[in-house]
Amino acid sequence: MKENNLLKHASQVFVLPLEDIRIHSEVLMVIKPKKMDHIEYTMNRFGQHLPVLGNLVDGTFYITDGVVRYELAKKLGFKTLKCLHINIQNEDVITARMTSNQRTQMSYSEMANCAEQYLGMIGKSQGKKRNMLGFGDFENNNNYGIVGMDRFQLVSYLMNLSIKASSLRKLMAVKWYEEENLDNKLGLMEGLDNGDFKVDKAYKLLQDKLKKQKYADDRKLSTIEGQNAHVWYKLYNKSSLVMDEIENDSVALFIDSHPYMDQRDYRNQGENPHGKEKTAKEYVDNFLMFCEEKKRKLKPGGYMVTILGESYSEGLCRNIIHRVVVGLEDNGWESIDSNVWVKSNQKYTAHPHRFINSWEAIIVVRKPGGEPYFEEQVKVESSISEFKLGRTSLGTAYVKSSETCKTNVFSTSVFNNKELKSVDKDFQHDAPCPTSIYKDFIKAYSRPNDLIVDGFAGTGTVSIGLTLGRPVVAYEIDPISVEFCQKRFDECLQEKEQAKIGLSIAA
Numbered sequence: 001m002k003e004n005n006l007l008k009h010a011s012q013v014f015v016l017p018l019e020d021i022r023i024h025s026e027v028l029m030v031i032k033p034k035k036m037d038h039i040e041y042t043m044n045r046f047g048q049h050l051p052v053l054g055n056l057v058d059g060t061f062y063i064t065d066g067v068v069r070y071e072l073a074k075k076l077g078f079k080t081l082k083c084l085h086i087n088i089q090n091e092d093v094i095t096a097r098m099t100s101n102q103r104t105q106m107s108y109s110e111m112a113n114c115a116e117q118y119l120g121m122i123g124k125s126q127g128k129k130r131n132m133l134g135f136g137d138f139e140n141n142n143n144y145g146i147v148g149m150d151r152f153q154l155v156s157y158l159m160n161l162s163i164k165a166s167s168l169r170k171l172m173a174v175k176w177y178e179e180e181n182l183d184n185k186l187g188l189m190e191g192l193d194n195g196d197f198k199v200d201k202a203y204k205l206l207q208d209k210l211k212k213q214k215y216a217d218d219r220k221l222s223t224i225e226g227q228n229a230h231v232w233y234k235l236y237n238k239s240s241l242v243m244d245e246i247e248n249d250s251v252a253l254f255i256d257s258h259p260y261m262d263q264r265d266y267r268n269q270g271e272n273p274h275g276k277e278k279t280a281k282e283y284v285d286n287f288l289m290f291c292e293e294k295k296r297k298l299k300p301g302g303y304m305v306t307i308l309g310e311s312y313s314e315g316l317c318r319n320i321i322h323r324v325v326v327g328l329e330d331n332g333w334e335s336i337d338s339n340v341w342v343k344s345n346q347k348y349t350a351h352p353h354r355f356i357n358s359w360e361a362i363i364v365v366r367k368p369g370g371e372p373y374f375e376e377q378v379k380v381e382s383s384i385s386e387f388k389l390g391r392t393s394l395g396t397a398y399v400k401s402s403e404t405c406k407t408n409v410f411s412t413s414v415f416n417n418k419e420l421k422s423v424d425k426d427f428q429h430d431a432p433c434p435t436s437i438y439k440d441f442i443k444a445y446s447r448p449n450d451l452i453v454d455g456f457a458g459t460g461t462v463s464i465g466l467t468l469g470r471p472v473v474a475y476e477i478d479p480i481s482v483e484f485c486q487k488r489f490d491e492c493l494q495e496k497e498q499a500k501i502g503l504s505i506a507a
């Protein structure tokens with residue numbers, strides 16, 4: 001082949017004084033200014049590595065390839081240059097330059113592999129690398145670990161990389177993470193090589209993944225903590241309007257549903273029962289009074305979750321939910337959300353001028369103060385068991401989590417009393433709440449070992465709190481319901497103990 005012939009006379013390297021070196025006339029016609037700083041850096045530090053190429057004719061060397069090195073040698077005050085005589089014909093000079101300069105663009109994987117060699121990190125453990133390269137404090141742009149920024153810079157220069165030292169450090173972090181988590185890698189190196197994103201984005205995706213992973217791990221840990229927690233309950237057969245039995249500022253979460261206005265005839269409600277007020281205003285005032293007592297008992301930053309249905313009379317909506325929400329805010333609660341609970345098997349009721357009402361509100365408010373102790377978003381486990389890269393509709397890459405955000409619309413069937421028959425076949429209650437709703441909100445707004453309270457216990461749905469590792473206090477005015485709650489709570493504690501024994505045997 002012609003190209004091989006061009007260099008077939010390649011023979012000897014001469015070390016020649018600069019004054020005996022010129023640029024070949026063919027090259028002089030085509031050279032353009034070039035980026036020199038990386039070569040300057042390495043020449044200054046290590047001297048000349050590669051010889052310049054050209055022809056030695058009568059003691060003068062004519063450079064055909066290596067003009068930048070020659071210019072830099074003059075600038076840096078070198079006395080001599082290594083020159084390789086390739087004995088090339090004038091007409092072949094330009095072709096030879098193109099051939100010897102032939103390069104393909106380095107893929108990110110190649111770049112990372114080479115950089116690993118240069119950084120001297122091959123075979124080092126992840127911990128050692130983290131230490132040496134300052135990965136423990138990535139956000140700090142001055143922290144390049146024991147290796148130092150200089151070394152990263154040097155590698156970038158040596159390899160003439162298109163990325164800076166800070167990006168190289170990020171590239172290395174991505175590479176090593178993927179290598180060390182083969183069964184749980186995101187495909188970031190592949191994405192880089194395919195040109196799907198640049199290094200900074202790949203690093204950001206990795207950080208997102210690690211953050212999401214931490215949330216998922218915390219949640220799993222919390223479940224285990226809940227399974228192992230030592231729990232107890234206290235049940236009071238009295239009104240929750242005054243809860244002197246509970247210390248002020250000690251409750252993490254109130255979760256309940258007051259009797260709705262004018263909807264049910266509960267047993268044993270005493271005089272002036274809550275729910276039977278004459279006007280909506282009276283009902284809401286009472287409702288808010290109960291909440292003031294709950295606020296006293298809550299820790300600063302503690303939550304109140306209350307499920308509330310709308311009331312209608314003479315064909316008109318009483319706007320109970322809206323009044324309560326506004327009243328709570330006026331009373332100094334911080335509003336978190338009004339979630340919607342859709343009852344999928346709503347019974348037919350008269351509905352003059354309107355559609356059949358099929359939803360209730362799950363109001364969440366927070367006592368001001370304290371630290372909000374949760375992740376910013378309430379999430380649940382998703383069907384995806386591992387992390388993956390996804391694309392938004394605009395094509396931007398993001399990390400698909402093993403957890404997913406849950407919407408604030410909950411859909412369940414109305415609770416069926418039959419489910420309570422296993423505890424007591426004769427017990428009847430008019431308005432039990434679905435356990436799944438209690439479960440979601442207890443998990444979202446409390447942690448294992450946090451005290452949770454239900455001021456209107458009814459059938460004792462709050463017993464799921466015991467299963468989840470939260471001690472429970474409950475108030476209920478109807479003694480028959482209290483008796484039932486006690487049985488349900490005791491069963492729950494027994495089951496929990498059994499589960500614990502099961503877990504310890506399995507361990």
Ligand SMILES: C[S@@+](CC[C@H](N)C(=O)[O-])C[C@H]1O[C@@H](n2cnc3c(N)ncnc32)[C@H](O)[C@@H]1O
Nearest residue numbers: 239240259432433456457458459461476477478
């Ligand atoms: C809507 S039900 C609660 C249902 C309960 N969340 C469940 O899942 O079974 C309201 C309950 O509050 C009780 N109650 C009414 N007034 C009360 C009061 N002042 N203090 C405590 N309980 C009360 C009623 O007897 C009734 O059982």
